[in-house]
Amino acid sequence: MTSKKYENHEKDMLKSILSQSLTSAKPSDETIAKAHENSGINSDDPLIKLKYIYMDKYQDQKLEDLEGSEIIENESGETLKITKKEKIDFSLDKQDFEKNLLCDLKLLPKIGPATEKKLKEEGYEDINSLLNHEKYKEFAEMTIETIESGPHRDIFNLVRKNSNSKGKMLKCAGELEYDSFKFMDIETLGLSNVPIILIGVAEMDKKGKSITSTQYLLRDKVEELAVIDGYLSHIDDNSTLVTYNGASFDVPFINNRCNYYQLNNECQPFHYDLIYYARALWKDKLPNCKLSTIEKHIFNINRADNIPGSHIPGYYDTYLKEGNIGPLIPIIEHNRQDIVSLAQFLMRMYEKF
Known part of the structure; x- marks a missing residue:
């Protein structure tokens, strides 16, 4: 017959063994600390440590x-x-988007910086004024129609092809x-x-x-x-x-x-x-x-x-x-x-x- 003293000793041993397991009802503080150390929560690598901190915080959530x-x-x-x-x-700010585009004569085919400068010296300040220019009249009509009523993609491509200004390209977003x-x-x-x-x-x-x-x-x-x-x-x-x-x-x-x-x-x-x-x-x-x-x-x-x-x-x-x-x-x-x-x-x- 097992003595009372032996039974108590056996229970104490079992309790001690279980306390060393995280799955037990009451794991010891030492066991928890060791688990954290092994898990990476105390890692010197901040990204490993961060991962285990979040795992600890959200372990019971879905x-x-x-x-x-x-x-x-x-x-x-x-x-x-x-x-x-x-x-x-x-x-x-969309206020001056269309106005600024219409002032850029380089949006028309065959007009570069030098030609634009010359045209402005002759009094052609914007694309609308080129409607009276014999050589650029048709180009001006098509460009004005695109700017005023064309789809966004066409307006952007017009700027990219003829002006190639990153600033003007992004400014196109203002009309959306x-x-x-x-x-x-x-x-x-x-x-x-x-x-x-x-x-x-x-x-x-x-x-x-x-x-x-x-x-x-x-x-x-x-x-x-x-x-x-x-x-x-x-x-x-x-x-x-x-x-x-x-x-x-x-x-x-x-x-x-x-x-x-x-x-x-x-x-x-x-x-x-x-x-x-x-x-x-x-x-x-x-x-x-x-x-x-x-x-x-x-x-x-x-x-x-x-x-x-x-x-x-x-x-x-x-x-x-x-x-x-x-x-x-x-x-x-x-x-x-x-x-x-x-x-x-x-x-x-x-x-x-």
């Missing part, structure tokens, strides 16, 4: 618990949609409705031929007083087509895409993934890639024109918990392996800040030219 999140279903399946509305004070802008950014698992894990698109109201970010998140890799489909539902022929380096990366990447899934993506909206205008303004004043450099030196933005794109695949893999949403949180916030900031960048660059 993606559906995030504010503004909902599971949506489209023709391509289910995915997670996250929506957030914020105040903004967006304005592009604010709610036509689609500020877009993607997060991926690599540079090519890998899934898109997040697409964010921000849209303003007609008055430019509010901006709504909509993000489509890949909860599992099988949802990528639904993520892309969700984004494409925001885009039509009247949209104007605004990105930063999107002409070289984001747009071709999305098109590549559409081709992979044989998804019809015929709509190709007009596109302002702000990196080209940033280079025209600041390439000689800054170390480089990366978005983070522009934010820091021009807009005085210093992001907290910012995740470099090269670390996003590792964060996402940890989410999949551990079933912990923590590593996704800074990625979601990074993307949301990107697309909302693009509106401010567009406005600031527009003012600078």
Whole structure:
């Protein structure tokens, strides 16, 4: 027969063993501290440490618990949609846009800087005055019609072809409705031929007083087509895409993934890639024109918990392996800040030219 003393000793031993396990009801402080040390929460690498801090904070939460999140279903399946509305004070001064264009005689074919100077010396101050010029009358009529009633793409191409002024090209955006802008950014698992894990698109109201970010998140890799489909539902022929380096990366990447899934993506909206205008303004004043450099030196933005794109695949893999949403949180916030900031960048660059 087992003695009472032995039974108590056995219970104490069992309690001690269990306290060394995180799965027990009451793990010891020493066990918790050791788990944190082993997990990376005390790592000297700030990005590893950040990942585990978020894992610790969000370990008991689901993606559906995030504010503004909902599971949506489209023709391509289910995915997670996250929506957030914020105040903004967006304005592009349109007052002198048409007048300034009409004063640029170089918009007409066969008129360069020297010819423009000569014509203005002869009294031809704007394109309207060239309606009385025998040689340039027809060109002036076509150019005035394009400026006054042509589609945005034609006006932009007119400026790009005949003036090639980055400032005038961006000023063309001033004639657009604010709610036509689609500020877009993607997060991926690599540079090519890998899934898109997040697409964010921000849209303003007609008055430019509010901006709504909509993000489509890949909860599992099988949802990528639904993520892309969700984004494409925001885009039509009247949209104007605004990105930063999107002409070289984001747009071709999305098109590549559409081709992979044989998804019809015929709509190709007009596109302002702000990196080209940033280079025209600041390439000689800054170390480089990366978005983070522009934010820091021009807009005085210093992001907290910012995740470099090269670390996003590792964060996402940890989410999949551990079933912990923590590593996704800074990625979601990074993307949301990107697309909302693009509106401010567009406005600031527009003012600078």
